[in-house]
Amino acid sequence: MSTPMMQAHGLTRSFVIRAGMFAPKRTLHAVNGVDLAINKGDVLGIVGESGCGKSTLARMLLGLTPPSSGSITLDGRDIRELGRRPLARRVQPVFQDPYSSLNPRRGIASIVALPLEVHGIGTPRERRSKSIEILERVGLPPRYADNTPGQLSGGQRQRVAIARALVMNPGIVICDEPTSALDVSVQAQILNLLLDLRREFGLTYVFISHNLAVVEHIATQVAVMYLGQVVEQADTAVLFRQPRHPYTQALLASVLTPEPGLGIPDTGLGLAFPDPLNPPAGCAFHPRCAQRIAPCNTIVPPLVESPLGKVACHLHPAAPVPAAAPTPAPSSPLSLPDTPQ
Amino acid sequence: MSETVLDVQGLSVDIATPRGTLHAVRDVSFQVRRGETLCIVGESGCGKSITSLAIMSLLPQTARRTARRLAFLDEDLASASGRRINALRGNRMAMIFQEPMTALNPAYTIGDQLMEPYLHHKKAGRADARERAIELLGKVGIASAAERLGQYPHQLSGGLRQRVMIAMALMCGPELLIADEPSTALDVTIQAQILRLLADLQQELGIAMVLITHDLGVVARIAHRVTVMYAGEVVEEGAAERLFGAPRHPYTRGLLSCIPIPGRTERGGQLGTIRGVVPSLIGEPFQGCGFRDRCDFAREACQRTVPLHESGDHRWRCVLDGLPT
Secondary structure, three states, rough: OOOOOOEEEEEEEEEEEEEEOOOOOOEEEEEEEEEEEEOOEEEEEEOOOOOOOHHHHHHHHHOOOOOOOEEEEOOOOEEEHOHHHHHHHHHEOOOOOOHHHHHHOOHHHHHHHHHHHOOOOOHHHHHHHHHHHHHHHHOOHHHOOOOOOOOOOOHHHHHHHHHHHHHOOOOEEEEEOOOOOOOOOHHHHHHHHHHHHHOOOHEEEEEEEOOOOHHHOOEEEEEEEEEEEEEEEEEEHHHHHOOOOOOHHHHHOOOOOOOOOOOOOOOOOOOOOOOOOOOOOOOHHHOOOOOOOOOHHHOOOEEEEEEEEOOOOOOEEEEEEEOOOOOOOOOOOOHHOOOOO | OEEEEEEEEEEEEEEEOOOOEEEEEEEEEEEOOOEEEEEOOOOOOOOOHHHHHHHHHOOOOOEEOOOEEEEEEEEEEOOOOHHHHHHHHHOOOOOOOOOHHHHOOOOOOOOHHHHHHHHHHHHOHHHHHHHHHHHHHOOOOOOOOOOOOOOOOOOOHHHHHHHHHHHHHHOOOOOEEEEEOOOOOOOOOHHHHHHHHHHHHHHHHHOOOEEEOOOHHHHHHOOEEEEEEEEEEEEEEEEHHHHHHHHOHHHHHHHHHOOOOOEEEEOOOOOOOOOOOOOOOOOOOOOOOOHHHHHHHHHHHHHHHOOEEEEEOOEEEEEOOOOOO
């Protein structure tokens, strides 16, 4: 396997929170020691519930929020050495809310051309024609070029955001809940578009979502986050067929597919949702876990790698045999037969 | 067959806007029986929330409601006085809103808010109301209920707040419960817990429930009957099993094809889509099918009044008798 395109090592970001003028300062570890490797051409899905740190992670990968500790490398180079602009040429965002992430006063061709302008690429005329070309590619005909975002629907605005991300020919697009604000019929259009663009431009995506069915559809790799940490990471096919972390199992059980007669699943999770400012000792998930065992409330489980992927759970300890080299991961997720659910 | 709790026939809502009259709900009819969950499903702007507000007489001042019949048991809601509606609402018919953060008053304790409808409608004493509140918090799965009564909404997580909302709606023992996107603002695992709770309570208490959602996954798992709305109209209605198993309206079928299903849809494959956009509902009410510009089966007849087909208790509004497979 070639070296990953983008890598995160021990990535941590904490925020100091002060509840009131005289309240003591407290530290929130939004992201707490995350290691990730994103290979070229992959779609890394990051799933987890609100407050698990997935958006903070996205902002760090984009260079918008500096990590408290740890590092991010792009093609082996630390992004801090790389500098803001060269990073922005390679890594671009698509955010959740196409209502607040586009300048309401500009025409959309001008919005899409802005990255080119910032980087001083081309003449104004060339920038405009490049911008119209890419808008057309994402499904917005030239007659829309001078419309403002307010004149467009939510799905069209998200197309503008995608066009803006692609105009610099980035290698990696970080999509933070790109379809969560959209109706299902529009969500399907945007997912189809993202998949087409990936094939056409050889793009690599980091796709952050709370919707597991969407992630299953688009991602090749999935990382599951809980309270700032990756608790499981595996090939999409493997993760959905054989989830190992109890939290992943609960997440998968919670997916409500439009299949009548199946009823509403019992996730087996308690009500003890943890306070991120005061995370539980040991495994952060143990207060909600139905399968917890003795060490769970005292010892933090390490992320253990195996042929099935990585998992941080005491139920899946490292193999007792000292492994000389990690067993290679399955060659292609498509070669694994899917078991219908 | 059990008693009809809510009977809506020919409900229309027009809302005055600066750009003209918005025909938000047009000729909508459905019934909900005791012990039954009816889901109203549709995309944003289809009129599902306005329908629920019209039933509860909570429409904005600029809206005008008309109906051939709008009845809750033997009460005619269309002609009932404001005083009569006030006596029913929050008492025998209750509502759960989407945003538990905005629907709860941040300045009052959970206990005060839970007890208020009970004190008002049941003319009960505070001790009785308190007892009832503790009982219901227990029923919605909140531990150490007595201590929770003194807490304020901001001290609870989103999932707990929504449980409080459900407990509040159930305080007076309603016969009709309308839940507008009750789980949409919640995390997926919490969503499953809340829906399970609602479904269990609905069965246990034999309530007639109307659940409004955009999420077909939620509908499939909780509904007995489903009403699909599009552009202010009901386009299809039927038992959940049949509607999902054999959708008769092109819009219903289109919506279902848009949803990725792990293990069923091909990973990375093309999802179904519905081309075009929803027609404007402002101005002159349009003739014919509102979906025709987006429909793969559109034909000339779609511009005229669309017939309503019935097959058993399955109804759909389309010029086609059935969909080609």
